[in-house]
Amino acid sequence: MRNDLFPVHAGFLPLIDSAILVVGSEKGFAEDEGIDLTLVRENSWANIRDRMAIGHFEVAHMLAPMPIAAKLGLTPMPLEIIAPMALGLGGNAVTLSRGLAESLNIGSDGTAFAAAPSGKALFGEVQRRRIGGLKKLVLGVVHPHSGHNYDLRYWLAASGIDPERDVDIVIIPPPYMPDALKAGRIDGFCVGEPWNSVAVRDGSGVIMTTKSEIWRSSPEKVLGVSLEFAERNPEVLKALLRALTRAAMWCEKSDNHEELAHLLSRIHYIGIQPETLLPSLSGAFETADGTLHHVEDFFIPFSRAANFPWRSHALWFYSQMVRWGHADWDASQTEAISQTYRPDLYRSALATFDIPLPAASSKVEGGLPRTVPVGASKGSLLLGPDGFFDGKIFDPDMIEAYVLSQKT
């Protein structure tokens, strides 16, 4: 280690979207920017948050709603977290136990992983159980304030299933999901890769749908940064954002996927064999009958502004926190909530880079049926497709109407 480097400690959980941090540290991108980036694998999001609060971690791999939860005072320790960069788009899937999935007979008509038909099939099962007085389905997510929880609930609700009344949603850490499914403690889960693929490979699970099918190009993890650290070390943060941007570009290149899978398979990162990590990078997933199906945009590490911390993403998460009773609706809070995401810091860090950055800080979510060029700082920037599977649109300027419409 060179001793002229600035030490930065990052907590992470063993998930595919920790890739950008791992590559930033392992492939020399951080060092090139004068940073000694040390990664620490953690067991819970609670630990990541607590260790950031007491100064062990300056930055961390975080669930996208975590900075918002902190802002709303939903965390035990007072902590201000900002998100100056997203760690990619997508990366999750919904998996059901093989027995249940086979009884639903999903995807046999060529609609593998499509959110609407799989949701409809699950709705049938939920109704059957309700009428028959059978036990409710138990579904696992990793944290209450997580993309997984909100993706799953969105999909269930739009499929006619009441996530509060019709199923039980329980919290289980990502690496423990496949075991819980195998042991029959849960019937399914929504989790980040590679934990869906682990369940598929050991034969206990079948992927029903993916985050990208529920909401194409949707936010999942961010680089959470302690506000205190960001304010005291603005230049270090800029350097880190540049390093991680180069790392994200590296992760996106398919030529690097083999190496990336090997890197992440190391025991102190994800600790799962490379073959199980490859589907989330290539997008080729196994269906119930064992054939491979390509999922478009399953995980986007860099392109189409995948690292841009859209304020509309922060507000969408707030709308879901309100929807499921995790937070109260308060119109006067929306400004403060959207400011936990910091596109301004992202832009200023990358000012010298030859990559186009969005001119806007917020966008209408779910409004792009196909890839389109949008206003950018330089060159041409392509965004989308971006769409919710039920065709709804989230306009951050109309958040109150959106929140109200969810109640019905």
Added chain:
Amino acid sequence: MSVAQLSVLVIDENHIRASIIEAGLREAGYQAVSVINELDGVAQHIERSQPDVIVIDIENPNRDMLEGLFALTRSVQRPIAMFVDKSDQRSIEAAVDAGVSAYVVDGLRKERVKPILDMAISRFKAFSRMARELADVRSELEGRKMVDQAKAILIKARGISEEEAYRLLRKTAMNQNRKLSEIAQSLVTASNLLEPQEQKP
């Protein structure tokens, strides 16, 4: 309610450490102490027993589940994380450094619960010290065994005395700025690789 009436739940996958904490709580006069070592069934246990204080090791992956349970269900009284008072930054740091966290039912006065956390912190620290010492002793023993094997290889291959073999190993270690046991380990590995197949049992 006296201190002894507070019910305390200890969640720790490490059986030995859990018993150390349990014993400490009982010594301090807490009588309603229960322990869970498994990862499964924690939620049901809490709903049933409604503990006032939960002590959990910080590496326990169940922490997110616990916090979710406290935040979302109405079936349990709402325990909140011990670190609610930022003025007590010192004790928060001490707890995290020692590897322990705690949740207490909202409304319990801090000074009533602090002795529990303090006790847990000191016992967690003592436990890690013990574990570290044990690991040191183990690796030293293994290192010695390795050096003995390496010496035997050198004695046989080069026809030198035991003392010469030892000196050779030590000199190599010093020249390469590595541990004696590491040099011994490399030699044993190399020698195993070079050994003709038929000599293996």
